[in-house]
Amino acid sequence: MTEAVNIEQREAHREHIEARVLSEQVALMCRLTTSPLTASVVIGAMMAWLTAPDYGWTASLTWYIALLLVLLLRWRIAAGYLRKPRDLAETKRWRAAMLGGAILGGSVWSIAGSFLLPQDPTREIVMSVFFIGCTASGMGSQAPVRHAYACLLIPFATPYIVTQLLLGGDRVVVALAFMLYIPVMLVIAGRQTKSFERQIRLAIENESLAEQLRQERDRANQARLELEVQLEEQKRSTQRIRDLNTELERQAHELRTANGDLEGFSYSVSHDLRAPLRAIDGFSQLLMDDKNQSISAETRHHLQRIRANVSHMATLIDDLLEFARCGRQSLDLGRLDMEQLARNAAEEARSASLNEAKTPIIEIGSLPLARGDEALIRQVWINLLDNAVKYTSKVESPHIIVTGREEAERLVYEIRDNGVGFDSAFSSNLFGVFRRLHGAREYPGSGVGLAIVQRIVTRHGGEVWAHAEPNKGATFSFSLPKPVLRAVG
Known part of the structure; x- marks a missing residue:
């Protein structure tokens, strides 16, 4: 059961990282798209100017307007995605839209390189330089996301390569150079993409470690606070123990005083009270033993009751002394x-x-x-x-x-x-x-x-x-x- 839970947790963690990587890739794709659009506007205008003498301003401007619309579309998609966070399903849809925009942009650019090539060699060389600049610009902006770069580069360069091969002659060398250029650029883009993904994963792991450190810090702070509370409680308990010890010492002193008073009382009972009782009993006995028989029978009866009560009181005194003694006597276990x-x-x-x-x-x-x-x-x-x-x-x-x-x-x-x-x-x-x-x-x-x-x-x-x-x-x-x-x- 525990192993199955751990597997599920690892799988959930992996899916979370992959979703984060995809989200960061799409966000980077959008951020890198907005900057080269301005350069595309300028380069597109120059390309239209280069092709106008041979194909007319109508064809050149039509192509340029189409290019501007595609650039606007790509900019709106990128700006819309960056406006707020997206869940995994939305991220995938926006990624498809961005890739579709890149394909559309590359296809529009390929029109100028395939069907609007200038007839003048000088202008064609200039236009080729612009093509190389466009691919370099795409390399700098889109290469960290290999799929976006491929969607832009392949539709952009493939028709141009085919056109150069069909024209033959020295143009075949240019076509072969572009044919070698595309896979090299894609390999470089792939490596940059992997490097970027590693950076993203490392950043996510760092965030996780930072969160764990924060939690550990919070737990340490909580433990410190609890320890401070316990120490404070211990101080209060120590003070209460001191107060109780003081109170116990006071009570012990009072108890010793009370025991001393009790000892004095026991001494008084055993000596001071017994002596009068013995006197009462003795004089009563003398009266009863009077040989002259000068007392009546009723008086004799009263004297007998006096002696009986004196005996009872003596018994009570003895029992009280025994009761007090059994409470004070130390135990010999x-x-x-x-x-x-x-x-x-x-x-x-x-x-x-x-x-x-x-x-x-x-x-x-x-x-x-x-x-x-x-x-x-x-x-x-x-x-x-x-x-x-x-x-x-x-x-x-x-x-x-x-x-x-x-x-x-x-x-x-x-x-x-x-x-x-x-x-x-x-x-x-x-x-x-x-x-x-x-x-x-x-x-x-x-x-x-x-x-x-x-x-x-x-x-x-x-x-x-x-x-x-x-x-x-x-x-x-x-x-x-x-x-x-x-x-x-």
Whole structure:
């Protein structure tokens, strides 16, 4: 297919060059015709003057008028062609008209050389000189286009040669000289025509090369402009990167300041808040242990509620500190046996079960190995399994299933239970601090455990989500990035 296209392109290019060559040849033929016409008018007048004594002015002027009409016709054809550009078909028609005009002109000239020869030898010699001048003039004007020169020369000289041969005597030598003169002139004209065609083709090739160079220059300029645009864009991008780095440095400074404030807050919580709580709890215990029994039963009940709320608040403080710690603690990444971590967390969750009579069944399937911080991921398993045990404590046969699987770019772990469940429309509220979907009296807890899970998993580049239905159990899932295998050796 490609070769056929290339052949068609080469053929089209060749036809284009041939059409250009023909157009330039016809244009040159027309341009070279207009100049010798004036000389033909002058020489024709002198020829008519030379032939008038022998043939009369009527015959001479008739011939001269015919010559002028032919010259006018040739001039009009040449001027008409040069007036505007022509297509290939028009060029061929105008070329035929020009060649026909040359034949007609040569035939008219041959009349003077064949039928109007002067009887006086002197005038005949002068007329012969004029003939030689005409052929020389035609050589100079028409030879670059061989066909035009042949159309003018052959009709012009052939009758003259025949006439000289018929007259015999010394005129035979003149005829033979003209017979040799014609092919020599045609050969010279052919060579000039070929030279001219080569010049035209070379000019066309030069135009093509110039056009290609112009296109290459335009492409180079376009590439330079695009490069300048890219450089300018790169400068803007570099400046944006500098601005972003400055902004990141500012944000990092603010973050360090915030972390310092958080550290101070954690210190205050762990020391300043715990001390009053311990005091409240201690004094409440002293009042309850009063041996004089000076307090009423109602007061004792209130003191017990105070101590319970103090204990709950202490738990909240501990969970908040744990939540803050898991966000600041640097990650110590390593290979994790997720199945073993899940089994250890399951044992811990069973031992802390609220309903010892209904110890849940916890099935742990084959879990894919992962990469992460062992202490933090252990906390994830503990919180999720403790959550599952807590919310299956009131069902008849608590059952928890732990599974894992590999996906395209991540590892997914699921903890599915048959507990009380919840409405999945509110699942986005589960992972906020102190967000709960069940009352604290039904299921105790601070509401921070799942928030801790989300923070740890997010820091590892994973996700946490949940799906459930009321009274049909819940499924909590989390993902971790799949470990990158390193080549050995």
